[in-house]
Amino acid sequence: MIEYIDVHKAFDRPVLSGVSLTVETGETLSILGPSGTGKSVLLKTTNGLLVPDRGDVRIDGQSVSNSDGGALGGIRRKVGYVFQYAALFDSMNVFENVVTGLPDGEAKRARSPEVLGKVCDALEDVNLDPAVVLRKLPSELSGGMRKRVGLARAIVGRPEILLYDEPVTGLDPVNTATISRLILEIRDRTHVTSVVVTHDVEQALEISDRLALLTHGKLRFVGTPGEFRASADPVVRAFADRRAAAEAALQLVEEEDKEIEEES
Amino acid sequence: MKTLARRTVLALLCRLGRTAGTVARHAGEMTLLAFRVAAATLTGRVALRDVLIQLQSIGVGSIPLVAVTAILSGVVTSQQGGYQFTSSIPLYVLGSVVTSSIILELGPVMTSFVLIGRVGARITAELGTMKVSEQIDALHSLGRDPVCVLAAPRIIAGTISMPLLVGLADFIGVFAGLVAARFSIGLGADSFLFGARLYWHSWDLLYSITKGFVFGFIIPLISVHMGFGTRGGAEGVGRATTSAVVLMIITVLVLDATFPPLFLN
Numbered sequence: 001m002i003e004y005i006d007v008h009k010a011f012d013r014p015v016l017s018g019v020s021l022t023v024e025t026g027e028t029l030s031i032l033g034p035s036g037t038g039k040s041v042l043l044k045t046t047n048g049l050l051v052p053d054r055g056d057v058r059i060d061g062q063s064v065s066n067s068d069g070g071a072l073g074g075i076r077r078k079v080g081y082v083f084q085y086a087a088l089f090d091s092m093n094v095f096e097n098v099v100t101g102l103p104d105g106e107a108k109r110a111r112s113p114e115v116l117g118k119v120c121d122a123l124e125d126v127n128l129d130p131a132v133v134l135r136k137l138p139s140e141l142s143g144g145m146r147k148r149v150g151l152a153r154a155i156v157g158r159p160e161i162l163l164y165d166e167p168v169t170g171l172d173p174v175n176t177a178t179i180s181r182l183i184l185e186i187r188d189r190t191h192v193t194s195v196v197v198t199h200d201v202e203q204a205l206e207i208s209d210r211l212a213l214l215t216h217g218k219l220r221f222v223g224t225p226g227e228f229r230a231s232a233d234p235v236v237r238a239f240a241d242r243r244a245a246a247e248a249a250l251q252l253v254e255e256e257d258k259e260i261e262e263e264s
Numbered sequence: 265m266k267t268l269a270r271r272t273v274l275a276l277l278c279r280l281g282r283t284a285g286t287v288a289r290h291a292g293e294m295t296l297l298a299f300r301v302a303a304a305t306l307t308g309r310v311a312l313r314d315v316l317i318q319l320q321s322i323g324v325g326s327i328p329l330v331a332v333t334a335i336l337s338g339v340v341t342s343q344q345g346g347y348q349f350t351s352s353i354p355l356y357v358l359g360s361v362v363t364s365s366i367i368l369e370l371g372p373v374m375t376s377f378v379l380i381g382r383v384g385a386r387i388t389a390e391l392g393t394m395k396v397s398e399q400i401d402a403l404h405s406l407g408r409d410p411v412c413v414l415a416a417p418r419i420i421a422g423t424i425s426m427p428l429l430v431g432l433a434d435f436i437g438v439f440a441g442l443v444a445a446r447f448s449i450g451l452g453a454d455s456f457l458f459g460a461r462l463y464w465h466s467w468d469l470l471y472s473i474t475k476g477f478v479f480g481f482i483i484p485l486i487s488v489h490m491g492f493g494t495r496g497g498a499e500g501v502g503r504a505t506t507s508a509v510v511l512m513i514i515t516v517l518v519l520d521a522t523f524p525p526l527f528l529n
Contacts, residue, residue, distance in 0.1 A: 049405060073407045076404070081401075081402070089399055104407070
């Protein structure tokens with residue numbers, strides 16, 4: 001279980017302003033929201049890549065924000081992170097990249113058949129043929145393949161939690177559908193807890209048990225896909241039915257921006 | 265007029281204060297990085313394989329350029345010295361001038377500049393690119409410490425390689441000076457070596473190697489620190505690399521200036 005407790009984070013300006021949210025074990029929760037509203041920042045507080053200025057993030061009751069060294073390392077081994085642009089290591093081939101997702105002890109035995117088997121299994125889990133991609137460098141792969149290698153690296157250590165940062169951004173509809181299907185397959189097979197940050201509402205509605213909408217650093221909506229579709233909130237409707245409600249939402253957001261500017 | 269002068273002074277003071285603040289911040293962060301590298305090394309968390317890869321890249325890979333630089337330094341010093349020694353000064357003194365210039369100053373400093381251009385800039389650009397493309401975040405999220413995986417191998421390799429490169433540059437530079445003296449002013453090898461021995465201090469070589477050790481530690485330390493601090497895409501990588509090169513050159517020259525009063529008095 002992941003608990004976000006009154007999370008505040010500011011850089012040049014406040015990004016997260018008191019986000020409280022619980023993600024139950026085995027649940028898939030998607031976080032939606034306009035660009036620059038703090039979705040990725042919230043995701044990065046989950047495994048300690050960013051530390052909240054105030055508040056706390058807990059995984060199975062253990063504080064991430066107050067952990068360091070070995071304790072934080074233990075938490076991070078429970079959590080797989082799929083980066084927006086895969087963040088594969090340029091100088092390593094696919095095999096070496098995926099091996100880094102294994103615990104240190106296993107990664108050091110990279111040449112053992114057992115480790116090779118785990119890497120091949122992870123690649124097959126994301127519909128990649130190990131015989132074709134294993135020795136390729138990231139620069140030799142397409143965008144969709146890189147994302148899938150990033151996903152293989154995240155799941156090879158069998159994490160209990162998977163964090164997806166914009167998993168389908170920049171992908172064509174076929175690759176988008178492939179990634180969505182993979183997220184569902186991995187969830188069904190491993191019962192992993194997933195948090196997905198995405199702009200793609202259709203994907204979020206398809207893969208999520210619940211959705212959260214973040215605006216101006218605060219949660220505006222948390223609920224099931226059904227509740228999301230039925231919401232009367234114009235901003236939620238703008239996301240659920242973009243064309244019909246975008247104009248109304250834009251007007252509302254501009255008014256809110258003005259109010260915030262006046263307050264600050 | 266008075267107000268304008270006061271504003272100008274205040275603006276200068278503000279700028280000076282900001283610069284001092286930035287220097288203090290960088291110095292503090294680099295000290296912390298150095299401690300973390302030392303801790304990672306002493307607790308055996310740095311892979312020998314990573315260090316060997318960096319030794320090959322930083323040390324062995326720099327030999328050709330260091331050799332060319334040392335040859336040219338030796339030849340130029342010898343020729344310019346020979347040009348000045350055309351009056352009553354005995355020509356064999358040129359041996360001492362060339363040897364001392366190369367070993368005390370040109371060997372370590374020119375080798376440092378080679379390392380800054382060839383290695384330091386590359387490290388900052390490489391780590392900066394890793395930072396902006398979230399590869400460093402990926403290391404963190406995979407439970408790997410970038411200090412152990414990226415920083416320590418480069419700093420260890422620089423600290424080991426540089427004194428050896430300086431020793432090599434000293435030897436090649438003096439030899440090139442000897443050859444150039446023969447061809448430019450007709451000074452024989454025996455006379456050159458006689459002059460070199462006449463004013464030779466045995467600790468000069470240790471002084472040179474010590475400079476190499478210090479510069480070999482500080483150059484990768486600065487470049488790693490600047491790489492880790494990179495922000496904002498390709499432009500940010502370019503900015504960080506330029507800043508790193510400037511900072512490395514200034515630091516090496518300042519440290520170089522502190523050596524004579526500390527060790528030669």
